[in-house]
Amino acid sequence: MVSPHTLRTTGAIRRTRVALALGATLALAAGLTACAPEPTDPAANISASTDTVTITDNHGEIAVPVNPQRVVALDNTAFDTLAAWDVDLVAAPKGVMGSAWPGYTDDDAVLDIGTHREPNLEMIVAAEPDLIIGGYRFSDQYAEIKKQNPDATVIEIAPRDGEDQFAELKRQTEILGQIFDHEDEAAALNTQLDDAIADAKSNYPTGETVMAVNTSAGQIGYIAPGIGRSLGSIFGALDLTPALEVKNASNDHQGDDISVEAIADSNPDWIFALDRDASFAPAEREAGSAPANELIRDAEALAQVPAVTKQQIVILDPNFYLTEGIQAYTALFTNISEAFAAA
Template sequence: MTRFLSPKSAVRGVTSVALVLGAALLLSACSGGGPANDEKSADATTVTITDNHGKVEVPVNPKTVVALDNTSFDTLSAWDVDLAAVPKGVMGSVWPEYTDDEKVIDVGNHREPNLEAIVAAQPDLIIGGYRFGDYYDEIKKQNPQAVVIEIAPREGEDVFAELERQTEILGQIFDREDDAKALNDKLEAAMADAKTAYNGTDTVMAVNTSAGKIGYIAPETGRALGPVFPALGWVPALEVEGGTSNHKGDDISVEAIADSNPDWIVALDRDAAFAVEDREAGSAPATELISNAEALKNVTAVKDGHIVILDANFYLTEGIQAYTELFKQLGTAFSAK
């Protein structure tokens, strides 16, 4: 609203106009242009994020980064984020730009980690958690100069919402918000397509193969494939009470699988990410193990060729890209029925 001033009120008018303009500028700054919680302004040097432990102030584009969480490596690699130290012992050959670089210090594996390697790197940011979650307090204590965060999917939460949350946080830290949104959009699209491809009635059995044995992956709670059941509305061929997220799957006999007669078998070959000579003794590729099992020869999934084997590196990656490709793979397989 425009105000016309008389000469006698000129001074007061100037003051009023200044107040009005000041208020307008303040309102303008608050209406969508300013940073909200867990966001940053264009020239910010830090951003406040909420990790698995609470709110943390993190440097934007930190100079020296250590990453221990396998679920983050695909994103960090795609965004050309240099890493000072990584756990090469649990990375296989998936990320040679890190594992083959002698300048990148090796933290080892989560069973016997070399935490001193992290200290030697003198990082500004440590992306911990996942297999290294048990060492959170120790890593924080040993690296007081660094910000330590854990952003891997939290237990009991929706895995796919958690992966999107992780990606958003990484996007804020490394100034790649648009790229983060694109990754999340791809996951949601692939999940929607896979759900549409499923007919809603075929029964599904999820298994884990390792060292020549077939393990049971429980719907919802089982490692890797458990969360896919509710996401796609799969009908379980078999539900065993007390299913766990054991990395080798739960013990189950091939006869129990045969008795459940699944229309589909979806398998995580835990040994596939490692070179043939490094496979555990007695191990065989999942397709061979399932197809050649005498007890399974009359199972519908085997007879109809409805066996889906996850990408060989899935056991090592398990991040947003891995699940996006898995949903694409499942959409293609179920559509081709």
């Protein structure tokens, strides 16, 4: 896109040439110059002709520029989509992106906002964005980001608490398609998710019980059906039968404390596991870290549960904890469907 500065410079050169030509033919043009229209400011034309689309984000209706040139993105659930559509970023929170998006994290031109725990919001201001896509990890900074960037459009379109996770991911994808002029691709992503859910649901051995866990630092945590981070939402989507339901369970990203004996007593036919450490480099993992499949299969108390004896353990993609977007869930449902079908 040609910048307003370039247009103003070009316009100035043209006006100079016109002035010289008029000077050379002043006698002939004298009667016409009185009727000549005032020159138009090219920057004003650009501003007036910029396309916008009205979307409903997590805060209400808002007009958003179509194909904005300077984009800051904070939402990990949107990075796969933005990368697939070759959307350039001027700043991103590289501290929470791991190695999942090297096109952004390895690019020195993309300013580093850091992590949601210690964000460097000045990097957003320095990037001079047209559009800022907030993220749920940065929701506490939403008001401050808006205050610091009055000339930018700030939106939040990450899945909202209390809403259906997959309807929310489809809503997010549809909005991104409208903003970046990829509506057909967005529709295809949504269809792929629906198809993957339908296939997994069709292949589910009805009545077989499922336990969802996450692992980190050598410990196994319980992920509650319906509310637990990452895997909780799949129970409702697939009408899975939980192996264990715990009262007052949380949606904590670390999962709830649970003993391997409690897992064994629930006797699950299937175990789905999110390895929280797998998305980080070995040097960045917590002490005692071990792969999820080892923790589960090597646990003596779990040796006789059907999920282990029948090898019915589904381990999520190593980067799932970082991504959590529509592509990640589509791949997860595809893997679950294939595991169900092979059982």
